[in-house]
Amino acid sequence: MTKDHDIRDACRRLIAEFVWHVDRNDYHALVELFAPDGVFERPGAIMAGRQAILAAMELRSCDRLTRHFCTDPIIDIVSPTAANGRCYVSLQSAPLAERGDQSGMRVTLVGEYHDRFVLTGDGWRIAYRTARIISQD
Template sequence: MNAAEVAEIERACARLVLEFAKFNDDLDHEALAGLFVEDCVFARPLDPAHPYYGRDKVHAIFRDRKARLTRHVMTNILITVLSPTEAKGNSYVTMMSAADPDAPWPREGEGVFIGSFDDLFVKTGNGWKFKSRIGNVALYQGGHVPAIPVPSIEETGVPPQ
């Protein structure tokens, strides 16, 4: 691969990182799920020990949770091209949220969470997609860390063998 091809892959994968944040904040769950391949793996930053398997399960996480106002700020996006059809990446996420997405703006957030995502990207017939996206939270300030119940196998899907 030449430098222009590498740069094009890096840009396409970095755009997925930014689209994930935008679609998440806009509550566009269908578009967010469309960023993943069918047989993907996704682990939420506040619950990395319980990954979800499959695009339909990722879609359900976001679609079925109570709506909140969120803002995800993505930084330090570093993409490493592995081949013409595969890349990996790491990015930092800073997130704030508030309970009522329809309350008048501006409003006080419920704390600041800082973490990261480790990503694996693959090129498909429909462009670049997430194959896996594993999040974690390293720091938080203010508010509280929500207690997330352990999901069932029906919720997470079955890991590939």
């Protein structure tokens, strides 16, 4: 495998692990995907650093079952230690009471993730993530 392939694979994995941890409310694992000084920007909030991201994510409502689905991301390598990525995201959700019957799941948001990735001593991490909403129900 080429170095470029390894970089793209590591960045794709960060995108996939982010939504996996969000949907399981595992915010401690989620913040480890960010560089220590990483930033997560979403409509109405900019969180800088792992502690700020964790505090904001812990305010997220736990009364809904969510599933985030990302398209295959486009990863552009900037240098051996930096890359950019972008993908579309679709959010399906349902009230938690319907957890046993996921037929209540419906698309409630379509958006985009725009990421800057950086190679750290602990491997590739998200340096900056911007979440943009295209449409929301």
